[in-house]
Amino acid sequence: MLEEVKILRLAKYHIIALIVMPILLLGVFLFTVSTLYAEEDTLAEDVETSENEELVAELNKQIGDQHKKIDELAERISEHKQSIKKFQGQAASLRSQVYILDNQMAKTELDIEAKEEEVTVTELEIERVELEMVDGEESIEKQKDYLSAFIRLLDYYDDKDYLSVLLNNGSFSEFFDQVNNIEGIEEDLQKSLNRFQEMLEKLEDQKEELNDKRDKLSELLSKLEDERISLSAQVGTKQYLIRETSNSESRYQVLISNLKQEQLSANNAIAGMERQLRQELEKRGEEEKFNSFGEPALIWPTVSRRITSTYHDPDYPYRHLFEHSGLDVGIPTGTPIKAAEAGYVARVSIGTKWYGNYIMIIHNNNLATLYAHLNTVNVSTDQYVGRGQVIGGSGSTGFSSGPHLHFEVRSNGIPVNPLNYIR
Numbered sequence: 006m007l008e009e010v011k012i013l014r015l016a017k018y019h020i021i022a023l024i025v026m027p028i029l030l031l032g033v034f035l036f037t038v039s040t041l042y043a044e045e046d047t048l049a050e051d052v053e054t055s056e057n058e059e060l061v062a063e064l065n066k067q068i069g070d071q072h073k074k075i076d077e078l079a080e081r082i083s084e085h086k087q088s089i090k091k092f093q094g095q096a097a098s099l100r101s102q103v104y105i106l107d108n109q110m111a112k113t114e115l116d117i118e119a120k121e122e123e124v125t126v127t128e129l130e131i132e133r134v135e136l137e138m139v140d141g142e143e144s145i146e147k148q149k150d151y152l153s154a155f156i157r158l159l160d161y162y163d164d165k166d167y168l169s170v171l172l173n174n175g176s177f178s179e180f181f182d183q184v185n186n187i188e189g190i191e192e193d194l195q196k197s198l199n200r201f202q203e204m205l206e207k208l209e210d211q212k213e214e215l216n217d218k219r220d221k222l223s224e225l226l227s228k229l230e231d232e233r234i235s236l237s238a239q240v241g242t243k244q245y246l247i248r249e250t251s252n253s254e255s256r257y258q259v260l261i262s263n264l265k266q267e268q269l270s271a272n273n274a275i276a277g278m279e280r281q282l283r284q285e286l287e288k289r290g291e292e293e294k295f296n297s298f299g300e301p302a303l304i305w306p307t308v309s310r311r312i313t314s315t316y317h318d319p320d321y322p323y324r325h326l327f328e329h330s331g332l333d334v335g336i337p338t339g340t341p342i343k344a345a346e347a348g349y350v351a352r353v354s355i356g357t358k359w360y361g362n363y364i365m366i367i368h369n370n371n372l373a374t375l376y377a378h379l380n381t382v383n384v385s386t387d388q389y390v391g392r393g394q395v396i397g398g399s400g401s402t403g404f405s406s407g408p409h410l411h412f413e414v415r416s417n418g419i420p421v422n423p424l425n426y427i428r
Contacts, residue, residue: 020154045153064133071126078119085112093324099250100256106243106322108389113236120229127222134215141208148204189306192413227311234335235313241406242322265406267359269325275352275365276418279373294389296347298369302346303427304392306376306412307399311335314410316422329421331375331413338380338408340399344390345374345427353386361403364396373418377411378402 040155045174088108092101121244250256260302286295312334314321348366351373355362364384367373380400416422 019291022093027243043221054110056212057140061133061136064136065237066127068129068133070120071129075119075122075126078115078122082112082115082119082336085109085115089191089320097222097261099246099252102246102257102322105242106239106246107321109322110239112235112245113232117232117236120225120232124222124225124229127218127225131215131218131222134211134218138211138215139178139206145208148200152198181379198306231311231313231335234311238313238333238409239322245406264359264428265327267357267404268335271359275415277377279351279365279367279415279418282349283371286349295367295369298347300427301346301368301370301372303374303414303423304343305343305427306343306374307334307336307340307410308334309334309340316420316424331377331411332423334410334412336399336408336410338398338400340398340410341395342376342379342397342410344392344394344396345414346372347392348374350384350388350390350396353382353384355382358404359404361405362397366390366396371417373415374415375411375415376414378409380407
């Protein structure tokens with residue numbers, strides 16, 4: 006009799022458990038879902054009300070102010086450009102030349118100031134992106150926690166098949182409510198996954214933007230240094246003019262006349278000598294090393310690529326007198342100068358008025374390169390050099406306003422744009 010009572014009690018408890026457990030499970034389920042939605046709402050609020058937002062807004066204001074300064078500087082730079090153009094069209098005189106140089110110096114000083122403002126803008130933009138990345142990374146971590154909770158809940162229900170869920174529910178309506186809730190969780194999980202993927206993609210875009218900003222900053226700093234070298238050269242040119250003419254218009258006209266004659270004589274001598282040497286080398290036949298050279302492929306003659314004056318540079322101080330026939334590379338005195346291509350040293354001249362100390366090397370395909378204003382020379386006429394071989398050191402000899410390399414490329418004896426030939 007006692008055994009029967011025990012069995013009946015156990016059966017009664019078992020029935021109660023079957024009824025209560027599904028209710029408890031459903032309660033836990035609904036609590037978990039509500040918690041997840043609360044976490045999602047909190048996440049959204051956190052993203053919207055980031056503590057870095059005020060800092061980003063302040064940075065945007067500073068960036069806007071900097072752009073206004075840059076626009077103002079651009080207007081002043083434009084005014085100096087117009088003044089330079091106006092005086093370049095007038096008759097050559099010491100007064101107009103000094104005026105051109107003064108305006109070029111003022112323009113370059115403004116260019117430097119504008120570049121410095123651009124550097125500041127880029128630094129602020131980098132700071133802004135870094136703050137936005139911090140926010141993005143924090144949002145991603147919160148979203149990870151949110152997704153983990155979703156997945157744990159789904160794992161729990163994946164352990165149960167629909168038949169056991171049905172048997173553990175008191176009615177079909179309760180079963181379908183629970184099934185619908187599970188499907189709702191899966192749908193929300195997919196939305197969260199999509200949101201998570203968007204956050205990751207946005208973070209990658211921000212990282213790429215940050216790298217672009219850093220590259221831009223490096224480029225701006227390099228250009229800033231170029232502008233400072235250019236300003237130094239312009240100051241040197243003005244000082245050279247004042248020193249050579251003693252502020253005398255008549256002496257200026259004599260100086261310009263002599264420089265024109267010097268340039269013309271140098272060009273004629275170089276072109277004539279090159280033609281003669283090529284003919285002589287070709288006559289020597291296959292045993293001559295020069296005739297075995299292949300197609301020229303020029304490299305940069307210096308480590309630095311800071312071009313202070315381009316070929317036919319519109320800002321060249323003496324453009325109304327003669328065109329700039331090569332590239333000027335701003336480098337300190339004594340910087341190694343390399344042969345741009347293997348070739349035959351056709352001429353080494355020391356102490357000329359126009360090019361100062363210079364070297365001319367002839368190459369195949371009727372190309373020649375010329376390296377002027379050198380401080381030192383390491384080669385001699387009638388020798389061969391290899392591509393990249395150091396042939397001298399930079400300087401400021403001849404008609405030069407400061408240390409630099411004047412580099413020319415000549416095709417059939419005529420100066421051409423070196424940038425069209427350098428690799």
